[in-house]
Amino acid sequence: MRIEGHGTFYDGRSSRPVPVAFALDLARLGIADMAGAELAAWPVASLRRADAGAGRIRIACDGEDARLDVTDPGTVQALTAALRATPAVGSDWRGIVRVGGWMLAAVASIAALVVFGIPLLADRLTPLxxxxxxxxxxxxxxxxxxxxxxxxxxxxxxxxxxxxxxxxxxxxxxxxxxxxxxxxxxxxxxxxxxxxxxxxxxxxxxxxxxxxxxxxxxxxxxxxxxxxxxxxxxxxxxxxxxxxxxxxxxxxxxxxxxxxxxxxxxxxxxxxxxxxxxxxxxxxxxxxxxxxxxxxxxxxxxxxxxxxxxxxxxxxxxxxxxxxxxxxxxxxxxxxxxxxxxxxxxxxxxxxxxxxxxxxxx
Structure with missing residues (x-):
């Protein structure tokens, strides 16, 4: 299995998009800029597919913030099929954990306001x-x-x-x-x-x-x-x-x-x-x-x-x-x-x- 194509690479350190060429085989996903310089080499076992919306596939690697976005319909279809067949690939669990952390923090903040903030302010709020x-x-x-x-x-x-x-x-x-x-x-x-x-x-x-x-x-x-x-x-x-x-x-x-x-x-x-x-x-x-x-x-x-x-x-x-x-x-x-x-x-x-x-x- 070998899938080649073009996409957009984000290094995780800035929001600057980089046009790239990539190649996916049974061992790794290699990503290089248009001049041929290698930007990333990700083992297939570490790949994960993140949510990216309709008509697009987004691929990332465990332990890294960089990502590859692909929008060509034929290539998206081929990558989707290939990654679905790879047992190690899953959803963007880090994003889920991150969102879950934000939700827990929000709930904790509201709970703290209810338990501590409003009761402590009750004497001042009542006359108002x-x-x-x-x-x-x-x-x-x-x-x-x-x-x-x-x-x-x-x-x-x-x-x-x-x-x-x-x-x-x-x-x-x-x-x-x-x-x-x-x-x-x-x-x-x-x-x-x-x-x-x-x-x-x-x-x-x-x-x-x-x-x-x-x-x-x-x-x-x-x-x-x-x-x-x-x-x-x-x-x-x-x-x-x-x-x-x-x-x-x-x-x-x-x-x-x-x-x-x-x-x-x-x-x-x-x-x-x-x-x-x-x-x-x-x-x-x-x-x-x-x-x-x-x-x-x-x-x-x-x-x-x-x-x-x-x-x-x-x-x-x-x-x-x-x-x-x-x-x-x-x-x-x-x-x-x-x-x-x-x-x-x-x-x-x-x-x-x-x-x-x-x-x-x-």
Missing amino acids: IPVSAELKLGEAAKPQILGTLSGGKTPKLCRAQDGVVALARLTDPLVAAAGAPLPVTIEVVDIRMPNAFALPGGSVILTRGLIEKVARPEELAGVFAHELGHVVHRDGMRGLLKSAGLSIVFGLVIGDFTGSSVAVLVGRTLIDASYSRETESMADAFAIELMTRIGRDPAALGSALDAIGKDGPELDGFLSWLSTHPVTAERTNRLRAAGGGTAAAGPILAAADWAALKAICR
Whole structure:
């Protein structure tokens, strides 16, 4: 077997093409310039065919960056047949390894950004997120969260008129004194599990189980003040950026949350979220200051925690307030110690209003 022809040679050190003549026999591929000077002599066992596109064949040698390109149709056909019959010839494995290395490096870079970059930047990014975008995130996640809380069903919103009026009387002074950077909305849902949580965008959800569990309106006010702390600090948005990273950033860039995988991710992230001790301490401190500011007993939140937790593990389970807002002895002691200051005379709600609020889901 001997195949002769002409092609273009690249020495691997520069991009300059060199017109050459070549000859392939059973032992080697010899390549010479048009003056007859030999440029390369490659053993057949070391040859490999690299991708070159239709109508062209590209031949290289293991361990070298040089290559030979041939475009003459008849010669391409003959070389293709000859090299296919040579067991030692394969694809451009070095190129594949090189591309694979680039891909792995890119994946590693993205992973590092997700794991380290976005979480570290979350505190700085959160104040830059437009309120309108955060509102969309919260609204997109709300149906999934409420559905999970109610066992896959759509829970009823509790809107008994007298109860709604009583709820506003309880929460309006706290909202007014909180100075939240975004509008605050409050809803009560007919769910047995004692719970309260603040979604990104300023939506605070209270459950029927929580309202029934606490003994006094001041305790419910303490829980609500704590959730207002999360709203003011935008903890929900910050937690999303730390946990979901680039997916949230991409959603913010394209403005698409509803009906997309981003919405599902947001909901799942919020469902699985559990605030850190530092975040909880800051929300507790905010609740203490806020309750004091309106002349109410700041230790009421501690009493609420005792009321919610007195039934033990039954209530400290999946998506209970205690599981998503970890309670420690240090925390309850600090809340109890906050009591005893000047408090406004009389209850925060009249007995009739408290009874109406207790019945808001009926």
